[in-house]
């Protein structure tokens with residue numbers, strides 16, 4: 273009886289994973305049927321991992337050893353994008369948060385004398401004046417059209433020695449963070465949007481009015497990429513962001529300094545809190561992956577791996593270019609990571625956690 277039940281279960285599993293036909297097609301000799309058996313088991317394993325990772329929502333119960341092993345296996349499974357899932361994500365993000373029309377303040381979506389709220393304060397506001405308004409960009413860099421393949425490049429040490437530069441540079445639109453260093457071999461050079469952290473401005477370029485050269489040199493590396501600052505996240509951010517805009521606007525007019533809309537940041541934050549993501553604020557990485565899910569046809573995510581060892585258990589640095597860590601209170605990187613893994617399993621985006629295929633083959 274128990275045996276029969278076991279057989280039934282196995283049959284159901286085979287049918288569920290659509291592999292049963294393959295089993296019947298190829299049975300002329302034992303060699304190929306063994307191969308088919310291995311194939312079938314492999315598919316079952318992949319389907320099981322896909323199910324497991326598509327419902328994962330927190331890291332508390334995670335055993336790192338089995339997690340990385342299973343994740344490694346899963347990443348070697350064939351990847352299937354799910355257009356329906358991508359379209360559903362795009363529509364709900366556009367409806368609820370609207371990066372398309374309100375990711376940044378532009379001359380079009382913001383009026384002179386408009387009162388701008390703060391992301392993190394219910395009482396304070398900033399009144400947009402004519403001088404600052406005249407330095408806002410006319411429109412978004414994508415101005416209404418949908419972006420094609422986007423690469424969102426985090427700063428994870430997992431990118432070291434990855435050889436992913438070529439692949440990243442071949443994307444239509446590349447997003448980076450916190451003025452991260454770039455180079456052709458591992459992380460690529462192409463940049464269309466890069467975030468600037470006000471704390472970093474204060475730490476490294478506080479003397480920018482007297483001597484703009486270090487800041488100008490640092491940002492020139494990214495060509496004409498937009499420099500995105502969360503000017504209205506906290507009140508301390510506004511002065512630093514406006515000073516940066518005033519210094520760079522006359523010197524590098526082709527490289528817009530843009531301010532994130534606090535309303536966009538706030539609605540996205542609420543959306544994910546509503547989905548049970550526990551963090552004080554979303555990291556800028558997670559934030560712009562969501563933006564890409566709305567704006568891009570196809571989202572590829574690199575360098576998002578908040579753990580100390582890679583999938584083969586080798587130690588890796590936290591960032592590929594320095595050892596700074598995020599504030600443990602502010603962001604919950606590992607909680608965000610499992611949400612990305614969930615999106616990957618659902619076919620909504622592609623996570624890249626392994627070295628990129630080399631050109632020589």
Ligand SMILES: *[C@@H]1O[C@H](CO)[C@@H](O)[C@H](O)[C@H]1NC(C)=O
Pocket residue numbers: 354355356357360
């Ligand atoms: C694709 O996503 C949709 C919406 O979540 C889901 O109903 C469907 O089963 C998925 N398709 C596949 C092949 O996984």
Ligand SMILES: *[C@@H]1O[C@H](CO)[C@@H](O)[C@H](O)[C@H]1NC(C)=O
Pocket residue numbers: 366367370372373374381
């Ligand atoms: C998004 O914002 C733009 C500009 O403010 C607006 O025209 C558009 O209707 C908004 N879209 C949605 C879905 O709310």
Ligand SMILES: *[C@@H]1O[C@H](CO)[C@@H](O)[C@H](O)[C@H]1NC(C)=O
Pocket residue numbers: 384385
């Ligand atoms: C903005 O406010 C100032 C001062 O109240 C006023 O002089 C100016 O006309 C206003 N500008 C616009 C475009 O409303």
Ligand SMILES: *[C@@H]1O[C@H](CO)[C@@H](O)[C@H](O)[C@H]1NC(C)=O
Pocket residue numbers: 495496526
């Ligand atoms: C950057 O902008 C300048 C001025 O608009 C333009 O001449 C140049 O070709 C642009 N460079 C790139 C790499 O797009």
Ligand SMILES: *[C@@H]1O[C@H](CO)[C@@H](O)[C@H](O)[C@H]1NC(C)=O
Pocket residue numbers: 432433587588589
């Ligand atoms: C990258 O490669 C270099 C040279 O092969 C090696 O010394 C270094 O340990 C590697 N770093 C990582 C993080 O894999």
Ligand SMILES: *[C@@H]1O[C@H](CO)[C@@H](O)[C@H](O)[C@H]1NC(C)=O
Pocket residue numbers: 432433455456457458459592593
């Ligand atoms: C590219 O950057 C990575 C990470 O900083 C570094 O390990 C690598 O040596 C750099 N490669 C080149 C060609 O500069």
